[in-house]
Amino acid sequence: MYRFLLTPRWWGINVFVLLAIPFCVFMGSWQLSRFEARVQDHRSATEQASSGASEPARPLAELLPVDKSTSGRRATATGRYGEQFLVPDRELGDKHGFYVLTLLRTDSGKALPVVRGWLPGQADPAKAPAAPSGEVTVTGALQASETPGDNGVTAQGGLPSGQTAAISAASLVNLVPYRVYDAWVTLDKGDSGMKAVPATAPDDTGLDLKAFQNLGYTGEWFVFAGFVVFMWFRLLRREVEFLRDAALGLVPDEESVSSPSGV
Structure with missing residues (x-):
């Protein structure tokens, strides 16, 4: 009954199935490992951001x-x-507001963007306290430059003078x-009564859309593997039914020259 599995047509089908299933399982496992790596990066970055305050500057x-x-x-x-x-x-907790960003001119000839604090409401220069005069030493959490799209950062266009959308050397x-340094610092303690801005995890370490895309692709590849197995059993069943009907004389002569598998 199953001698047809040794025909060239079915050899091709079987080889395809034997190659497709491991490939789909491998790709699904790889996408899952990418998701798990992002979860681990997110956990490590969060722990690093929270523990950084206790480390010496x-x-x-x-x-x-x-x-x-x-x-x-x-x-x-x-x-x-x-x-x-x-x-x-910029939001802090569940409140809407803005950062006060001041450039610190260093002896290296470059300026370091320093977020001195956060204030609630619309960005208004009259609300922002002036920076201290003279030489100062700042201490705070180091952050990578932002780019539009990161953490809700919008594009630069359309802002009035004295404002910037992204804290980055490219914008400033x-x-x-x-x-300007391609980095910025958020002070440990807010300056002049402002609220301190907590450090955030670096880019590409959060459970963002990319992470859940990896998880979605994992499911897709395993579904593909199951679909290949399903189609193989479906073709096998149709072939067996066709041969049984042919043996009982239930298949018209003109159809007996071809198989129902469609190949």
């Missing part, structure tokens, strides 16, 4: 460039405050006549 130069291992670490830098900008549409270099 290190000089800024020792922590650059910012990566997953240095993001959230406490950094210290010395300089003089310069231009000040407001970063609108167009607003000041000197170089």
Whole structure:
């Protein structure tokens, strides 16, 4: 009854099934491992961001460039405050407000963006306290430059003078006549009565859309593997039924030359 499995047509079908199933299982397992890696990155980054406050501060130069291992670490830098900008549409807890961002001119010739604190309401220069004068030393959590789309950051266009949408060298270099570090610091304690902005996990370490895409692809690949098995059994069943009907003389002569599997 099952001798047809040794025909060239069924050899091709069987080889395809034997190759397709392991491939689908491998791809599904790989996507699952990517999701688990993102979960682990998120857990590690969150722990690092929360534990960074208890670690001793290190000089800024020792922590650059910012990566997953240095993001959230406490950094210290010395300089003089310069231009000040407001970063609108930033939430702290469940309240809407804005950051007060001041550039710290260092001896290296570059300026370090420093988030001195957060204030509620619409971004208003009159509400933002002036930065301290003279030489100051700041200490806070080191953060990587933002890009539009990260953490709700919007594009730069349409903002009034004195405001910036993203805290990044790419955005600030167009607003000041000197170089800016490709990183920023949020102070441990808010300056001049402002609320401190907590450190956040670095990009590509959160349970974002990409992470859940990996989880979705995992399910898709395992479904594909199940579909291949289902179709193989369906073709096998149709072939067996066709041969049984042919043996009983229930198949018209003109149909007996071809198989119901469609190949």
